[in-house]
Amino acid sequence: MDVNPDDLPDGLVIADAGGDVVCFNAAAARLTGREPGEALGSPLPAVLPLEDLDGRRWWQLTDPYQGLAISNGHPERNLLLPGGHEVLVSARYVRARARGPVQRVVVTLRGTEARRRTERSHAELIATVAHELRSPLTSVKGFTATLLAKWERFTDDQKRLMLQTVDADAGRVTRLIAELLDISRIDSGRLEVRRQRLDIARAVRRHVGAHLAAGEPDSRFTVDIAADLPDLWADPDKIDQVLGNLLENAVRHGEGTVTIEVQPASSPRDPGEKATAVTVSDEGPGIPEESMSRVFTRFWRGSRRGGTGLGLYIVKGIVEAHGGVITVERAPVGGARFRFTLPVGAPAFLA
Structure with a gap:
C-alpha cells in the first residue's frame, strides 16, 4: 500500500542524484515555514539551510554527494534553521551500489518540543x-x-x-x-496482561472488607452489583491495583458515602462486545472542572499533598492495556465519579 508523505508525522525531504528536492511533505513545510511548491526543484542546501550549534553550514560539512563513498548518512542531531529554530535532523544516503554515487538523500525532521x-x-x-x-x-x-x-x-x-x-x-x-x-x-508498551476468569464482584467486596477491617464504618460504603454480569477475563492482580487505588482515593480524599457500582455494559471499542463497568463515586468536594483533563496525567495531585501523583496514571495504563476506558466526572451528589469499563476479553492463553 502506498503511503502519502503528507500523512507522516515527521518532516520528510528527499533530494535526487543532482541534489534537487523531489519530495517535501506537509510536516516539513510546517517545521520550516516553507511552502512545498517553493521547495520542490530547488537545491537541498537552499531548501534546508541548516547550521550546527557552532554556526557552521551543515551541508558543507557533511557533503553527501562528494563526501566519503562509505558514508550512509548521519544519525539524528540538533541543527538550526534560520532564525535559530532548532530541529532534530537525520539523513540517509541511498546508493545503487556500495561506494557508488549517491542517488537520493532522505532527510527526516522533527521538532524538539516533544x-x-x-x-x-x-x-x-x-x-x-x-x-x-x-x-x-x-x-x-x-x-x-x-x-x-x-x-x-x-x-x-x-x-x-x-x-x-x-x-x-x-x-x-x-x-x-x-x-x-x-x-x-x-x-514502553510492555505492560503484560495475564487474563484469568475474574469474579469482579468478589474483588470489589474484598476491597470494601479490607477498609471495614481497617476501621471504616459499614455506613461509609454502598455496593450495588448487578446479578447478570458477563464472564470477565482480566488480570486479577492488575484489576486489584485499579480497585485499590480508586477506593483508597475515595475513602481518603472524599467524604460521605463511597458508592461502588458494577454493571454490565457494552465494550467501549466495540459496541457489539459485552463488557463490565465499575463506578466508584464519593460525596466529597470533587475535582475542579479545570483539572478534569489532567487527572490521569503523571504527578497530578489536585490540592492534595503527599504521594507521588502516579497512581491514576498507572490505573489508566492498566485499564487501557485491557482494551478498556476510564473516565472521571462530577458525581450527582458532588464528589468525584470514576468509571472504568472492561471488555469481557477471552482466555487467550488457553487457545
Missing part, C-alpha cells in the same frame, strides 16, 4: 522519586542505627514500635519501586 517535554517529565519523575525515597530511607536508617547502637536500652514494646515503623517505611519504598516499574512498562 523531546523537551519528555526531558522535563523525566526530570520531574527523578525529583519526585528522590523526594519520596528520602523520607522513608532516612527513617529506616535512623531507627536501625539507633537499635544497633542502643539495643539494650529499649523495652520490647519500644523495639517493636521502631521495627513496625521500619517495616511500614520499607513498604513505602517497595510500593514506589513497583509504581516506577509499572510506568516503565506502560510507557
